[in-house]
């Protein structure tokens with residue numbers, strides 16, 4: 581326990597204090613029964629707090645310390661149209677009393693939106709200044725963000741830019757080494773420390789932090805990242821290695837990433853990033869029906885499809901404890917409503933009945 585506390589205290593990493601921790605950790609007994617084991621748990625990082633939560637809240641809690649220190653009055657950032665990062669950044673900025681400028685890439689939608697829905701609607705409600713660029717998920721509008729910052733500086737503002745690179749930074753990963761410590765604390769008395777954690781991998785930063793935390797804390801927990809197809813496995817694994825090493829250094833540890841510990845699976849991407857697969861939609865419905873737990877259409881449902889498939893294939897031992905890290909993303913369900921058509925009229929009770 582002492583080691584565990586030291587891990588973060590020695591590092592002198594500061595947090596902005598934006599999220600709610602610890603997030604709940606609980607068993608999923610009905611889903612576990614439905615798929616025939618192993619012991620299944622969920623760590624509810626969809627409940628981290630910032631405007632419907634998600635994994636980015638932990639990362640922003642560290643990343644925004646610099647913005648606070650330089651007394652920024654506007655945060656500029658980018659991602660995709662239905663971005664969980666953009667929503668949580670906008671909420672964080674609102675909580676800190678500063679403005680948000682979002683330059684959103686059309687990403688998987690190709691077109692600019694006809695209406696505001698899901699995450700985009702929430703960004704708008706929370707007061708973000710939003711503009712769109714036609715760009716894919718793997719293109720970086722770094723120069724555009726810099727020129728927005730220059731314009732705002734010329735008008736007397738103090739902008740702080742969060743580039744895409746911040747999302748794969750050592751500091752962002754360190755927040756998940758901290759989450760690993762939190763999870764260890766939660767499971768210490770119950771003996772349910774996960775043998776495995778399954779997590780959705782976008783660029784791999786969350787995976788990197790969990791792995792670094794597990795190694796630094798000397799835990800045997802293995803991390804499985806299920807790629808959602810935003811990047812190639814090669815790129816994800818490279819991010820995991822460098823974010824692991826950077827986070828470890830920041831936290832004062834001499835551990836370095838061992839490529840043999842990195843498990844990134846690309847088998848559950850389906851047709852691509854942002855495109856639900858039959859299996860991911862089934863996993864989403866099954867988790868909802870059995871546990872009352874909502875997953876999102878882009879990240880967590882693909883990770884859960886992976887977990888279920890691995891469990892059915894016997895990848896885990898029956899008495900292994902497997903933790904699903906719920907990384908959030910629920911607001912994106914709404915713009916994906918067409919994947920969940922309502923039942924036909926037969927099921928709807930009418931007034932005359």
Ligand SMILES: Cc1ncc(COP(=O)(O)O)c(C=O)c1O
Pocket residue numbers: 634635664665780781782783784785786787876879880907908909
């Ligand atoms: C809901 C959700 N899950 C998982 C991820 C993936 O996180 P990472 O990029 O750290 O792999 C993201 C990132 O955008 C996300 O929004």
